[in-house]
Amino acid sequence: MPCPSFTVKGPEDFGPVRALLDSREEAAGDAAEKVARILADVAKRGDEALVEFTSRFDCATFDAACIRVAPEDIAKGLAAIPASDAAIIAEAADNIRAFHAAQKERSWWMPAADGTMLGQIVSPVDAAGCYVPGGRGGETPLISSLLMNAIPAQVAGVPRIVAVSPPRADGTLNPYILAAAAICGIDEIHRVGSAWAVAALAYGTASIKPVDVIAGPGNIYVTTAKRLLIGKVGIDMIAGPSEIAILADASANPEWLAADMLSQAEHDPMAAAICVSTDAALLQEVCRALARQLADLPRNEIAAAALGKFGALVSVPDLEVGMDLINAIAPEHFELCLADPWGVVGKVRHAGAVFLGHHCPEPVGDYFAGPNHVLPTMGTARFSSALSVSTFTKKTSLIAAAPGYVTAHGAKIARLARLENLEAHARSVECRLKS
Numbered sequence: 001m002p003c004p005s006f007t008v009k010g011p012e013d014f015g016p017v018r019a020l021l022d023s024r025e026e027a028a029g030d031a032a033e034k035v036a037r038i039l040a041d042v043a044k045r046g047d048e049a050l051v052e053f054t055s056r057f058d059c060a061t062f063d064a065a066c067i068r069v070a071p072e073d074i075a076k077g078l079a080a081i082p083a084s085d086a087a088i089i090a091e092a093a094d095n096i097r098a099f100h101a102a103q104k105e106r107s108w109w110m111p112a113a114d115g116t117m118l119g120q121i122v123s124p125v126d127a128a129g130c131y132v133p134g135g136r137g138g139e140t141p142l143i144s145s146l147l148m149n150a151i152p153a154q155v156a157g158v159p160r161i162v163a164v165s166p167p168r169a170d171g172t173l174n175p176y177i178l179a180a181a182a183i184c185g186i187d188e189i190h191r192v193g194s195a196w197a198v199a200a201l202a203y204g205t206a207s208i209k210p211v212d213v214i215a216g217p218g219n220i221y222v223t224t225a226k227r228l229l230i231g232k233v234g235i236d237m238i239a240g241p242s243e244i245a246i247l248a249d250a251s252a253n254p255e256w257l258a259a260d261m262l263s264q265a266e267h268d269p270m271a272a273a274i275c276v277s278t279d280a281a282l283l284q285e286v287c288r289a290l291a292r293q294l295a296d297l298p299r300n301e302i303a304a305a306a307l308g309k310f311g312a313l314v315s316v317p318d319l320e321v322g323m324d325l326i327n328a329i330a331p332e333h334f335e336l337c338l339a340d341p342w343g344v345v346g347k348v349r350h351a352g353a354v355f356l357g358h359h360c361p362e363p364v365g366d367y368f369a370g371p372n373h374v375l376p377t378m379g380t381a382r383f384s385s386a387l388s389v390s391t392f393t394k395k396t397s398l399i400a401a402a403p404g405y406v407t408a409h410g411a412k413i414a415r416l417a418r419l420e421n422l423e424a425h426a427r428s429v430e431c432r433l434k435s
Contacts, residue, residue, distance in 0.1 A: 002290040002304065003273070003311030005283070010321055014328050017274070017312060021329060024241055024270045024310060024378070035224040038195045039202075046205035053196040058134075059171045062191075066171050067207040069178065069189040077178020085176070090183050092368045093147050099370030100155045103389040115402030124157040124393050125234065127209070129201035130186075131216030132165040132177055134193055141174035142217070144367050148374055148387065149215040149236070150184050156392035161186055162211060164201065166193025194218070198225035202233045213392055215374070236387050240378040241270035241310075244362055245331035245351075247322045250279040251339040252358060257282075258289035260335060260361050261311065262303050269305040274329070276314040276322045283313045323347045330381040333362045352381045406432045 006017055041049045047064045054062045078086060109119035130149040133142045146163060153161050163186055165173055173191060181189055190208055192200060198218075204210035214226060215236035226235045244264040248257055261273035277283050290307065294300050316322040323344060326334060330350035338344060341356040348354055352375030353365055366373045374387035406413075410429045417425035 002287060002294060003307040003313060005287075005313045005315070007315045008276075008321060008325055009317055011324060011328070014325055017314060017325065018328060020310060020312060021243070021272055021379070024272065031220050031224045032228065035195045035221055036228060038221075039199045039225060039228060042196050042199035042205070043203040046200075046203075047207050050192050050196055050200055050205060050207070053194070054167065054192055057166075058193065059167045059169055059191075062167065062171055064207065066167070067190050067192060069173065069191060071187055074178045074182050074187065074189065077173070077175040078182040080175040081179045086179055086183065089143060089147070089176075089180055092144075093151060093180075093183055095368060095370040096147055096151045096372075097155060100152045100372070100389050103152075104155055105390065105393065105395075109398070114404050114408070116405045117398070117400035119398040121396040121398055122393055123396065124153075124159070125212035126158070127160040127162065127211040127213075128153040128158045128392050129211040129214045129216075130161065130163045131193075131197060131201075131214065131218055131222060132163055133216075133218055133222075134166040134168070134174070137168060139168075139174070141176040141180075143176050143180045144373060145216055146177060146180045146186070147184065148372050150181075150186055152372065152387060152389045153213075153215070153392040154184070156389045158392050160188070160209075160211075162188040162190065162201070162208070164190045164192050164197040164208075166197070167191040193222075195221040195225035198222055198229065202229045215387060215391060217374070234391075236374060236391050237376060237380075237384060239374070239376075241272065242267040242333075243272035243310075243331050243377055244274070244333040244335065245326055245329055246275045246335040246337055247319070247326055247344070248275060248277045248279070248282060248335075248337040249319070249339060250282060252277070252282060252337040254282055254285035254289045255293075256358065256361070257286045257337060258293050260337075261286075261290065261307070262293055262297060263362055264333065265303040265306040265311060266297065266299040267302075267306075269302055270310065271306040272310040272312075272331075273307060274312045274314060274331070276316055276325055278316055278318055278322065280315050283315055287313055319344060320347075326351070330376075330379045332375045332377045332381065333365070335360070335362060350379075350381045352376045352384075352386060 051064055105122045107121045111117050132146045135142050150161055200208045201211045201214050213234035227238050242264050264271050265273045327349045332352040334351040335355045365371055372386045376384035410433045413429045414426035
């Protein structure tokens with residue numbers, strides 16, 4: 001049995017499934033203490049600390065001259081990969097850019113008859129930092145992370161975008177990361193990773209100027225650093241382990257459902273993969289398919305561990321109960337593998353991203369279609385959204401009150417101020433009534 005099975009008849013049975021997911025909370029106590037020391041060290045010693053940490057954990061021959069990637073090395077990275085791969089990355093980048101362009105908000109103004117003008121100024125932050133995990137010593141470059149974080153910042157109009165990624169043992173970055181940066185037009189890249197890279201982006205060093213927003217996934221140390229820096233800089237989100245929930249009916253292909261569950265389970269031993277169905281026979285087929293596909297999966301140990309602890313096959317009496325369960329889970333990724341997914345999508349209240357139909361597996365969104373794959377996890381889709389253009393913008397309220405506005409409303413404003421015992425506020429308005 002690759003993963004546990006549950007029978008859910010109604011909301012009273014949701015507890016065990018939700019408890020399964022909630023149990024993935026990582027114990028960050030030790031990490032928090034270590035990361036706090038790293039942050040303080042980088043804030044104090046700057047590049048010296050970056051070199052020390054990077055030499056110890058990534059590249060033994062690292063020095064300060066290695067921190068920034070030279071422009072010619074970025075160009076060499078693009079030249080080093082097959083043209084066919086570069087074309088795929090460029091096409092994915094175009095799709096991501098087109099989707100996020102539709103998100104861009106504009107400043108607006110609302111004039112009143114008395115001459116008062118109210119409005120909102122939407123403007124980009126001055127600088128954004130994109131953390132790009134190296135992935136298994138730099139040999140599994142997270143190209144999509146660079147695209148999904150940098151492109152929304154570009155669409156927002158951020159004038160300075162910097163990428164950081166840990167170097168390989170020889171001090172280089174994987175050419176695919178450099179190629180993706182070149183395709184996006186990112187020319188500031190630094191060879192630093194983990195919590196010390198996040199600290200450098202927040203505090204700044206001689207080599208790396210500070211940024212206003214930090215985005216991008218990472219391990220527990222990267223995530224903890226971002227959490228500890230909330231308030232110092234903007235943070236995209238505090239993401240937990242990856243997760244997928246699928247709602248399927250008898251029309252679904254069990255082999256495809258198993259493959260989709262494994263697409264998340266292979267990420268991390270703490271990843272969650274749940275298939276909910278009105279068809280008990282289908283769930284049995286999915287269980288068998290999982291066992292078959294696990295056998296020859298390269299990351300089968302990781303996937304098996306994730307399925308064994310945080311996977312689930314859940315039988316429900318009807319789609320209504322199934323959707324209630326999905327909304328209670330609030331999954332990061334949600335696949336509607338139904339004969340009529342459009343008939344159900346209106347009932348989705350809580351999910352990071354929704355994938356409709358049998359021919360739209362989650363990796364379509366991860367890599368290529370355009371919507372962002374940086375999504376809320378651990379039930380936070382109840383109140384959080386995907387990374388977007390707005391992650392890299394700020395909204396400033398505008399108020400231009402005409403003289404007649406204070407004359408007409410000053411006494412009311414002063415009364416509200418005095419109700420809060422703020423006399424100076426009241427006088428600030430009233431002095432204008434006397435002029």
